[in-house]
Amino acid sequence: MTLRLAFALLLSLFASVALAQWQLLPGLATDIGVGARGDAWVIGIERVEGGNAIYRWTGSDWQIVPGGAVRIDVGPDGTPWVINSEHQIFRLRGGGWERLPGLARDIGVGPNGSAWVVGITPTAGGFTIHRWNGSNWDVVPGGAVRIDVGARGEPWVVNDRGEIFQLTSANQWQLIASPATSVTIANNGTVWALGTDRVPGGHSVQHQDARGWRRVEGGAVALSAGAVPWLINSENQIFRWDGAKKSERLRNINERR
Secondary structure, eight states: OHHHHHHHHHHHHHHHHHHHHHHEEEEEOOOEEOOOTTTEEEEEEEEEEEEEEEEEEEEESSSEEEEESSSEOOOOSSOOEETTTTTTEEEEETEEEEEEEEOOOOOETTTHHHHHHHHEEEETTTTEEEEEEEEEEEEEEESEEEEOOTTTTTOOOOHHHHHOOOOEEEOEEEEEEEOSSEEOOOOOOOOEEEEEETTTTTEEEEETTTTEEEEEEESEEEESSSSEEEETTTTEEOOOOOOOHHHHHHHHHHHHH
């Protein structure tokens, strides 16, 4: 094998790995929530009372669960929290849906069980932000349109200008980046976001590391991360991140050469 041919094959292998960083899963969905231990739930495409059908990932397929919703996230114990088409908030308890007080547009649940919502009352930056205190929702200064929760229970939000903010331990909103349409935090603290630019599949997918924001292959309209991120694209297809495994396999291949 010539050096040129070997180099061409290596480049082709790298390209194939980059394009295969996401594993396509069965089913179709409109929103997704992934818990800290990997429990994944989605909002399907079938219309039902309260929004669309709700499904739980079994490890090989999606199992339908009674109920309807439009937004979803998952707690550290695998409990789904949802918002339905009437902005009502529910969580699954003892095999049934428990109605919680308040109304919301988006919801996030952290690895420590902290739950936050974006409410329905307009304010600067979007809509009011609320934290679950165990019996009701406490309003927190600020405004947002999307929300997720980090490992220490701190909320991360995207406002109506596409800016990502994190609430610090000093209860101050720190600007992290812009522009974005959605943000999610993985178990290891990696921040993943969807950009505002249009690409095949929806919006660009990016994550933050020590060198700043890095764009990865793919496009999405919904994104949620536990140990790894999962996404839904504009065709309602569901994908799970497989990039680390692909990179490891590529290193093993190179070491055997």
